[in-house]
Amino acid sequence: MSGMDYEWLEVALKSGDVGAWYWDIHKGKEIVRTEYYNYVYGLKADQIWTRDDWMQHIHPMDREDVVAKMQAAMDGAAPEYHAQYRVNRDDGSVRWVKAWGKGIRDSNGKVVRVAGVVRDITELKKVERDRDQFVATLSHDLRNPLSAARANVELLQKFPNQISEKPKFLDKVVAAIERADRIIQDLLDSSRAQSGKPVYISYQACDLRLVLLDAIEDLSLQYGDRFRFETSGEFAGTWACEGVRRVLENLAVNAIKYGATHEPVRIDLSRTLNIVSLSVQNQGNPIPDDEQKTLFEPFKRALSAEAGQQQGWGLGLTVVHSVADSLHGHVTVKSGTDIGTTFRLEFPTLT
Amino acid sequence: MLVVDDNREVAAPLIMLLEYEGHVVRYADDGDSGLLAVSDHFPDVIFLDIEMPKLNGPEMAYRLLIQDAGRENIPIIVLSGVANLEEVAEKIGTPYFLPKPFPLDKLELLFERALKERRPPRTMQRTRGAA
Numbered sequence: 001m002s003g004m005d006y007e008w009l010e011v012a013l014k015s016g017d018v019g020a021w022y023w024d025i026h027k028g029k030e031i032v033r034t035e036y037y038n039y040v041y042g043l044k045a046d047q048i049w050t051r052d053d054w055m056q057h058i059h060p061m062d063r064e065d066v067v068a069k070m071q072a073a074m075d076g077a078a079p080e081y082h083a084q085y086r087v088n089r090d091d092g093s094v095r096w097v098k099a100w101g102k103g104i105r106d107s108n109g110k111v112v113r114v115a116g117v118v119r120d121i122t123e124l125k126k127v128e129r130d131r132d133q134f135v136a137t138l139s140h141d142l143r144n145p146l147s148a149a150r151a152n153v154e155l156l157q158k159f160p161n162q163i164s165e166k167p168k169f170l171d172k173v174v175a176a177i178e179r180a181d182r183i184i185q186d187l188l189d190s191s192r193a194q195s196g197k198p199v200y201i202s203y204q205a206c207d208l209r210l211v212l213l214d215a216i217e218d219l220s221l222q223y224g225d226r227f228r229f230e231t232s233g234e235f236a237g238t239w240a241c242e243g244v245r246r247v248l249e250n251l252a253v254n255a256i257k258y259g260a261t262h263e264p265v266r267i268d269l270s271r272t273l274n275i276v277s278l279s280v281q282n283q284g285n286p287i288p289d290d291e292q293k294t295l296f297e298p299f300k301r302a303l304s305a306e307a308g309q310q311q312g313w314g315l316g317l318t319v320v321h322s323v324a325d326s327l328h329g330h331v332t333v334k335s336g337t338d339i340g341t342t343f344r345l346e347f348p349t350l351t
Numbered sequence: 352m353l354v355v356d357d358n359r360e361v362a363a364p365l366i367m368l369l370e371y372e373g374h375v376v377r378y379a380d381d382g383d384s385g386l387l388a389v390s391d392h393f394p395d396v397i398f399l400d401i402e403m404p405k406l407n408g409p410e411m412a413y414r415l416l417i418q419d420a421g422r423e424n425i426p427i428i429v430l431s432g433v434a435n436l437e438e439v440a441e442k443i444g445t446p447y448f449l450p451k452p453f454p455l456d457k458l459e460l461l462f463e464r465a466l467k468e469r470r471p472p473r474t475m476q477r478t479r480g481a482a
Contacts, residue, residue: 135434136433136434136435139432139434140402140431140432140433140434141432142432143432143450143451143452144358144360144361144432144451145360146451146452147361147432147451147452147453148358148360148361148363148364149452150452150453150454151361151364151365151368151452151453151455152364154364154454154455155364155367155368155455158368158455159371162371172360172363175360176360221359221360222358222359222360223357223358223359224359224380256404257404261381261383261404261405
């Protein structure tokens with residue numbers, strides 16, 4: 001291939017995150033490869049790279065399978081070879097690659113060269129893993145309210161005469177179903193937000209303070225008496241009460257999940273003439289500065305949260321951010337060792 | 352009986368069912384409090400959630416095992432909505448587990464079985480190792 005052709009090929013391969021290589025079986029041990037191949041494996045351009053080196057850099061869990069597939073292509077036992085495996089680079093980082101290759105035969109039908117391409121699919125694998133995690137945690141989160149609703153209904157059926165406070169039981173069932181519905185609504189809203197559409201919120205006559213108080217009572221049913229609610233100012237009027245309620249619920253559940261256990265979660269609702277402020281504060285490990293920047297992106301969870309026991313489903317803060325946008329407001333976070341973590345929603349009143 | 356679940360809304364009807372059936376029930380909202388409750392008084396059976404703050408279900412089960420002194424023999428019923436429940440129950444080594452949301456009669460059957468057999472966690476591993 002001429003130098004010009006090679007450059008052209010290299011550009012094409014690189015733009016598709018693809019590296020190419022070939023190995024002439026009888027001409028020595030070295031594998032000839034393109035620049036992007038070097039990037040994938042973390043190699044210097046002039047580094048000697050043989051088949052043995054290649055094998056050594058395949059993750060031990062994948063090595064046997066990949067080498068066997070490649071061998072089959074070399075022996076002519078298989079026409080092509082396809083594999084997905086992890087590459088252990090010398091610097092300690094790991095990349096996922098998707099590889100395709102085939103044996104090239106001479107005029108006698110003997111395989112003399114093996115050639116192939118590798119594609120870096122690390123990011124793809126990460127998205128796949130995030131999606132699996134998301135589906136698992138979403139189904140888990142949905143099962144809690146379903147479980148509560150089902151058990152309460154069955155208790156009523158089983159002990160119709162012993163249970164004196166039937167309306168209270170039915171209230172719990174309705175509250176649980178509403179919670180399941182809100183999880184679904186969060187899912188739909190985050191999906192809208194990801195495609196750049198605003199989250200729909202509706203304004204109605206309501207008392208914002210009472211709506212949030214109701215939400216806190218509901219949260220206390222699930223998590224116990226952990227919430228301290230303070231308000232100042234007048235909140236009867238026309239508000240997007242349900243939207244603000246969902247912001248509070250998401251922030252309060254996060255505070256319980258990721259904050260210090262058994263410490264109170266402080267919720268503060270206040271206003272000036274034009275601006276309403278709702279803050280949720282918890283004690284516990286602070287969120288590092290660099291993680292604060294990506295917190296509101298879908299599926300992002302702070303590493304500090306991942307290290308803990310709780311699995312979030314990674315959309316709560318995306319929903320919070322989107323609702324804040326629809327309210328023409330914004331949400332901020334402050335976090336530190338001594339001050340704990342405070343999320344604050346601020347939005348203008350409807351005047 | 353001891354119910355360990357961070358979600359009170361889910362724990363409340365379970366506690367009520369057990370109490371209606373004449374059992375004395377205690378409640379803990381995370382693994383740490385669960386361990387304290389066990390130390391205080393050994394329950395006949397532990398109903399254990401998996402995902403909890405501070406100390407989760409499998410970790411609490413593990414602590415019971417290594418703390419020894421009889422705690423390792425308390426049967427554990429794992430109740431959870433996690434996708435890989437069987438896997439987690441196997442890790443804990445208990446044959447008793449039920450996915451949320453569960454029908455109450457299934458839970459009662461499982462509970463009766465656990466009370467009768469009293470198979471301590473890890474029994475399966477031990478048997479398998481011996482076989």
